[in-house]
Amino acid sequence: MLDPLPWLILLPLFWATLAFVRGPGRGGRLAVAGLLLQLALAGGLARQVAGEGERVYAVGGWGAPLGIDLAVDGLSAVMLLLAQAVALPLAVYARAYYAAHEEGARYFWPLAGALLAAMNALFLAADVFNLYVTLELLGLAAVGLVAASGGAGPVTAALRYLMATLLGSGAYLLGVALLYGAYGSVSLSILAPLLGADAPLAVFLAAALMLLGLMLKTALFPFHFWLPPAHGGAPAPVSALLSALVVKASFYLILRLWLDLFAPLATVAAAQLLGLLGAAAILWGSLMALAQTRLKMLVAYSTVAQIGYLFLLFPLATDTGSVASASAIQGGVMQALSHGLAKAAMFAAAGTVILSLGRDDIARLGGVSSRLPLTLFTFALAGVTLMGLPPSGGFTAKWLLMSSAMHSGQWGWVVVMILGGLLAAAYVFKVLRQAFLPVEAGTQFKPVPRLLEWPAFLLALASLLLGLRAGEVLGLLGAG
C-alpha cells in the first residue's frame, strides 16, 4: 500500500506531467485514474487518522528541524478528502466539457494537476515556510487556469487575480520572515510553544501580515474584488475548482494559524473584526449576486457571500468557552465542506446550461427545466445547501454556528445568518424561476452528454447528504 502522505502530492504531479506530454485526450483519462487513486488514498488516510490520531512523515527520512515534515491531523484529513472528492467528479466533467469546448483544453490538465499537488501539499505542510511555497504554487496554478482559456476578458481577470494572489502571498512571506527573525524556526510544532501573549511586537506584526495576506487570497470582503471576474470568467471546470477548493485552502491556513500558532495572540477584538467582515461579505455578496444578470457572475458572487459564513466562526470560537467554541469550529469546517461540494456542483451545472444554450443570460433561461431537468435539479440541490436548508450540509453548518452563537449570547450573528439564508434563497430562485418559463422562440438547446450532467449531480447530492453524515465528519475532525 502506498503511503498516502507523499503520494497525495506526487500522484497529481505525475499525471500533470504525463498530461502535458501526451495531450489533453489521454491526459484527461490519466487524470481521472490518478484522482480515483488519490480519493482512495485520502479515504484510507481519513480512516487511519480517525483510528490512530495525527501523524507526521519525514520526507526522505530527514525530520524537522533539518528536513521537511509532512503532518496530518483531523482537519487536514477532512480537507484532503474534500479536495479529492470534489476534483474527481470535476475531472470527469472536464473531460466532457473540453470535448465540446476546445479552447484551453491543452493547459487544463497539467495546471489542474499542479493545483491539486500544491493544495494537497498545503494541507499536509507542517511549517510556515512550506505553507508559503505551497500557497504560492497554488495561486500561480490557479491564475494559469484562469488565463489559459484565452480571450481578453479572462486574461484581464487573470492579471488582476495574479496581482491579488502575489500581494497576498507577499504579505504572508513577510510575516514568515519576521517570525523566523524572532525565533529562528519556521516549524509549526517548534514555534507553537514559543509564542505567548508576551511575544515581541514583530510577532504581532507578523501575525497581522500573514492574516491580511490570507484574507486577500480568501477573498474576504472587502478584498473580494478580484474573485467574481476570475471565477465568473473562467471556463466552468476551472470556476468550479477555484470556488470550491482554492479559496478554502487559504481559509484552512487562517483557521490553522488562528487555532494553533497564533492562538495566544488572538484577541476578541480581532475576532469580532473578522466576524464583521464575514457578515459584510454575506450581505454584500448576496445582494450583488441578486443584482447580476449573468449566470456565472451570480454564482461567483454567491461564493463571496458564502465565504463570509466561514469567518463567523472566529468571534464565535474566541474566548467563548469550550462548548460554544467547539461547535463554532465544527460549523465553520462543515460550511467549508458543504460549500465546496455545492459550489462545484453549481458552477458545473451553470457550465452545462451555458454549453447547451450558448448564452449566459439569466433572463433568458426559459425551457431549461424541461430540456435539462437533471442539470436544473443539480443547481437547485446545490442551492439548498447555499440557502442552508435541511437536510443539507449547509444546514448542519448553520445549525452549529447558530447554536454556538446562542450559547455565547451573540445574537447579532444569528440575525446575519438568517438574512444571508433568505438572500441566498432570493438569488437561487431568481435562476430557478426563469428556468420554469417556456422555451424562448428561436432557442436551440444543444444536446449535452450524460458525463456532463451526472458528475455535477453527484456533487450536489453529496453536499445534501453531507448533512446526514455530519456526525462522522465531525468525529474525524475531532481526531488528533
Next chain:
Amino acid sequence: MGEGLGVRDGRGVVSVTVNETLPLLVLASSLIPGLVIFSLPEERHGLRRAFNLTGAVLKLLFIAIMLWGVLHGESYVFRYSVLPGLELVFKADALALLFVTLSAVLWFFTTLYAIGYLEGSPHRSRFFGFFSLCVTATVGVAMAGNLFTFFVFYELLTLSTYPLVVHRGTPAALRAGGVYLAYTLTGGAVLLAGVVWLYGLLGQVEFTQGGVASTLGPEYAGQLRMIFFLLIAGLGVKAALVPLHGWLPQAMVAPAPVSALLHAVAVVKAGAFGIVRVVYEVYGVEFAQSLSLLVPLAVVASLTIVWGSLRALFQDDLKRRLAYSTISQVSYIALGVALFGPVGTLGGIVHLVHQGIMKITLFFCAGNYAETLGIHKVSDMDGVGWRMPWTTAAFTIGALGMIGVPPLAGFISKWYLGLGALEAGMPWVLAVLAVSTLLNAAYFLPILHRAWFRPQTAPWPAENIPMKNGRETAWLLLLPPLVTAAATLLVGLFAASPLSPLDWAKLVAAREYLNWAP
C-alpha cells in the same frame, strides 16, 4: 411483533426492528416512487401511474399496520443521530397517526384525481415527482418526533411545493411562486431561530405528552414567551394566520389537485399541526396556560376566522373564495388548541381531519367545474347543478359541512369548539363561532343557490369534456370528490363510533391532559 423479525448484528443487539422500519417505510412509500418518477420519460404514463398508485396503496397499508399496533400498545419509533445530541426522530404516536392517516388517505384520492386532471398536459413526470416529495414531506412533518425533525420536513415541504405552485410556468404562476417562497422561507427562518434557541435552553426538544418546556425554571419565562412567539409566527405563515396569510390566495394559480393538497393536507395543515405540537407537546397546554400564551393565540385565531370569512364574501373567483375560506377554517384548529380544556382540544384536533376532508371535496369540485366547463367564477355557475349534478352534490355536502350543518363533519367540530369555549371560560368565542357560521353561510349558500336554483343564462365558458352516456365528466375526476363528500357525511354521522376521527381525537386529548377521561 415488537422484535424478532429484526436484523441482529454480531453482538446480539437488535439494530433494526420492524417497529423501527415502519415509520421509514411510510416515508419511503412516496419518496422512492417520487424519485423513480423523476427519471421516467414523459411518455411512460402507465408505468408512472403504476408507481404512483402502488406507493399510495403501500403507504395506506403500512399506516393501517401502525394504527392496529398503536391500539394494541405497540410503539413505533425510529432514531437517527445527525450530530452528537441532535437526532432525527420519527414516531407514530396517536397525534401523528391522526395526521398521517389523513394525509395518506387524501393523497391516494388526490393522486387519482391528478391523473385524471393532468391527462394530456405536459411535464407530468416533474409534477408527479414533486407531488410525491410533497407528500413525503407531509408525512415527515406528521411523524416527526422532535422539533428538529419537524423543522427539517417543514422546510422540505416548502421546497417540494414550489415547483407544484409554479407548475404551469405562466407569469402569474411564477409571481405567485415568488410570493409563496417569500412568505414561507421567511417563516421558516423565524421558526429556525426559535428552534435553535429552544434547543440551546433544553438540549433536546422531544415531543412529549404534557410538554417539556416546564422543566425550565421560572426565570426562563420571558425567554420562553419570546420563543413561543417566534415558533408560532414561523408556523403561522403556513397556517395562514392573519396577517401572515397573504400567500395563500395567490397560490391559487396552481393546478386544482395541488390546491386541494395544499389546503387540505399539506401546507396549511403542516402549520396548524405544528401549532398543535408546540402548544401540547413542547410547552404543554397547562404550562402554556400558566405563561398566559393561550389567550393571545385565541385572539389571533378568532381574528383570522372572521377576517378570512369576510374576505371570502367578496371573491367572485371560486378558488379564491375557497382560499379565504381555508384561512378562516384552518384557524379553528388553532382556536381549539388555544381553548384551555380537553373539550376545546378535542374540537381543534378533530377539525384537523374534518377540515381536510371537506376542503379537499370543495377543491376537487372547483377543479371539475374548471376542467369540464371552464367555469372559474361564481358568477358563471348559474344552473351548473343540472349539468353536473354529482359534482354539485358533492360540493353541496362540502359547503354545508363547512357551514356546520348537522350531522356533517363541520358541525361536530363547531359543537366541541363551542363547548370548549364555555369550559375555558371564554364565552366570547361563541360569538366568533356564530359570526363565522353566518359568514360561511353567506358566502357558500349563494353558490348553491346559483348552481341549483337559477337557470343557465349563458353558454359555459369552455366546455372541454362533453356529456357522454349520462356521465358529466371524466370518472377519475368524479370519483374522488364523491368519496370525500361521502366521508364528510359519514364522519359526522358516525362520530360517536369507535375509530372515527372524533374517537381518535378523544384518545389524543385524553393524553394531553393528565386528569381527564372522555
